[in-house]
Each structure stands twice: as structure tokens, then as C-alpha cells.
Amino acid sequence: MLRKIRLTCGIICLTLITLLFLDFTGTLHGWFGWLAKIQFLPAVLALNVGVVVLLIILTGVFGRIYCSGICPLGVFQDVAAWIGKKRKKLPYSYSPALSLLRYGALAIFIITLVAGVSFIATLFAPYSAYGRIANNLFQPIWLWGNNLFAHLAERAGSYAFYEVDIWIKSLPTFIVAAATFVILILLAWRNGRTYCNTICPVGTVLGFLSRYSLFRIIVKRPASMLKNIRSITADAWFAWIVLVNASRKRSVTNCGQPRPGQQKQKKMLMQPHPRKSMKHVAISLP
Numbered sequence: 450m451l452r453k454i455r456l457t458c459g460i461i462c463l464t465l466i467t468l469l470f471l472d473f474t475g476t477l478h479g480w481f482g483w484l485a486k487i488q489f490l491p492a493v494l495a496l497n498v499g500v501v502v503l504l505i506i507l508t509g510v511f512g513r514i515y516c517s518g519i520c521p522l523g524v525f526q527d528v529a530a531w532i533g534k535k536r537k538k539l540p541y542s543y544s545p546a547l548s549l550l551r552y553g554a555l556a557i558f559i560i561t562l563v564a565g566v567s568f569i570a571t572l573f574a575p576y577s578a579y580g581r582i583a584n585n586l587f588q589p590i591w592l593w594g595n596n597l598f599a600h601l602a603e604r605a606g607s608y609a610f611y612e613v614d615i616w617i618k619s620l621p622t623f624i625v626a627a628a629t630f631v632i633l634i635l636l637a638w639r640n641g642r643t644y645c646n647t648i649c650p651v652g653t654v655l656g657f658l659s660r661y662s663l664f665r666i667i668v669k670r671p672a673s674m675l676k677n678i679r680s681i682t683a684d685a686w687f688a689w690i691v692l693v694n695a696s697r698k699r700s701v702t703n704c705g706q707p708r709p710g711q712q713k714q715k716k717m718l719m720q721p722h723p724r725k726s727m728k729h730v731a732i733s734l735p
């Protein structure tokens with residue numbers, strides 16, 4: 450249930466944001482343009498203080514909600530990982546964050562941004578990366594589809610569609626988009642959100658903030674409870690919902706010890722950040 454809620458929110462955001470990039474008429478921007486405005490890095494660069502403060506507060510209270518359901522690149526990796534899981538049927542395990550790599554990438558990102566080397570900075574920026582992919586790889590396919598409909602509609606005597614020109618706006622940008630797409634797909638296919646856990650500057654900042662969040666996920670050994678869990682952090686970021694439900698249903702367990710008959714069940718442990726009075730809450734992945 451928890452996973453379905455997270456995935457549903459994520460898929461809706463991913464679909465709408467992708468349509469924003471594909472829509473050449475500008476119609477959708479009037480309805481869903483706000484989704485582009487609540488993206489973390491664009492909001493920071495646009496000095497949209499209200500959105501940035503809201504996202505920071507959300508992260509401070511509930512953890513990385515933004516990464517879980519709002520960032521299109523994160524959900525895109527989830528989709529690739531899900532397809533990879535279906536094909537390979539090989540689980541991958543939890544892997545710790547590579548702090549040196551993450552903070553090094555964040556430092557390069559900030560330095561290049563301040564120095565005005567925006568081309569390098571946008572290589573790291575998640576929303577820019579996804580926008581580049583959608584614009585350069587997805588939009589031509591979308592436009593071909595539109596032209597096909599326009600052709601068929603015209604032959605049927607309807608002019609509901611009209612043909613548009615398709616061209617590659619910039620060959621270097623197209624190559625960067627294609628390379629980013631292939632690398633992200635391969636990484637996500639093999640091991641989930643690797644980009645998120647290594648070089649994404651937004652993920653590093655939000656991950657740092659979420660260390661002090663009111664509610665926080667911890668993963669407890671034994672390993673038998675962990676193996677086969679595909680994406681701990683992605684699902685865990687929405688676990689505050691379960692915390693509320695779990696406390697109501699009194700499904701709190703003794704620090705993650707599986708109940709009899711649940712030995713094989715996949716579990717995560719949720720724990721409010723270091724407050725002695727808080728309880729550990731065990732939740733189950735669907």
C-alpha cells in the first residue's frame with residue numbers, strides 16, 4: 450500500500466512533467482506549469498523562496514518527499530529499475546551512500562555554477578537532465594506521432610491536428626541527452642537509483658537536511674530482513690504515512706524483530722531521529 454501511494458504520486462508527477470516538456474502548443478503549461486515551479490533546483494536558481502522553504506520544511510519534517518514523488522528523474526530511474534527487476538528477477542541489495550563522491554560532486558556543481566560554467570552545472574542538475582532527455586529524445590517521437598495523427602485526420606476531413614516541423618535543435622545537446630539517458634537507464638536497471646546516491650547535488654543537500662528530519666528511516670540487520678528489498682530509500686521516504694497508521698493500529702514491534710510467521714517478509718524500520726522517547730516502528734513493503 451505504501452509503495453503504491455508513493456509510485457502513484459511519482460508516476461503522476463513524472464507523466465505530467467514529461468507532458469509539459471512534450472507539449473508544443475503551450476496548453477498544458479497553463480494547467481500544470483506549477484509542477485515545474487516546485488522543482489528544487491529551479492526554485493533555488495529562480496530565488497523562489499516560498500517553494501524552497503516549503504521543500505526544506507517538508508524534508509526537515511518528513512524526509513526526502515521531494516525525491517520520493519516529485520523529482521521526475523528519480524521516478525524515471527524507478528521505472529527503469531522496475532523494468533530491470535522484471536527482466537532480471539535478480540534483487541539488488543542496499544548499498545550505503547558514497548559520501549566522498551556525493552560531496553565532491555556537490556562541490557563541483559556549486560563551483561561551476563558560481564563560476565558561470567553553467568554547461569557543466571546543468572550536467573549534474575536533475576531537472577535539467579530530465580528536461581534535456583524529454584526535449585531531445587522524447588519530443589521528436591511525440592511530434593512524429595502528432596504528425597501521423599494530423600495526416601490521418603486530414604485524410605478523414607478533420608483538422609483537429611496540424612503538422613509541425615521536427616528537427617534536432619543542437620547536436621551536442623542531443624548527444625549529452627542520449628548519453629545521460631543511456632547511463633541512467635543502465636545504472637537504474639542494474640542497481641536502482643545510483644545517480645541519486647552518488648552525484649545528484651539536490652539529493653546530497655536534501656539527504657543532509659533529512660538527517661535532522663523529525664521522522665527518519667533506519668534499516669536494521671539481520672540481513673535476512675534486507676535481502677530482496679530493491680529500493681529502501683525510495684520507499685522509505687514516504688514512510689511517515691505508515692508511522693501515523695502504525696501507531697493507530699498498534700503495530701509497533703520490538704525494534705524490528707519479526708513476528709512469528711513473518712520471517713520471510715520484507716521489512717524496514719522507521720525511527721524518529723535520535724529521541725529517546727520515540728519508538729521504532731516496523732513497516733512492511735507490499
Ligand code: SF4
Pocket residue numbers: 515516517520521522523524575642644645646649650651652653
Ligand atoms: S536524488 Fe536527485 S535525481 Fe534523485 S530523486 Fe532526489 S533530486 Fe531527483
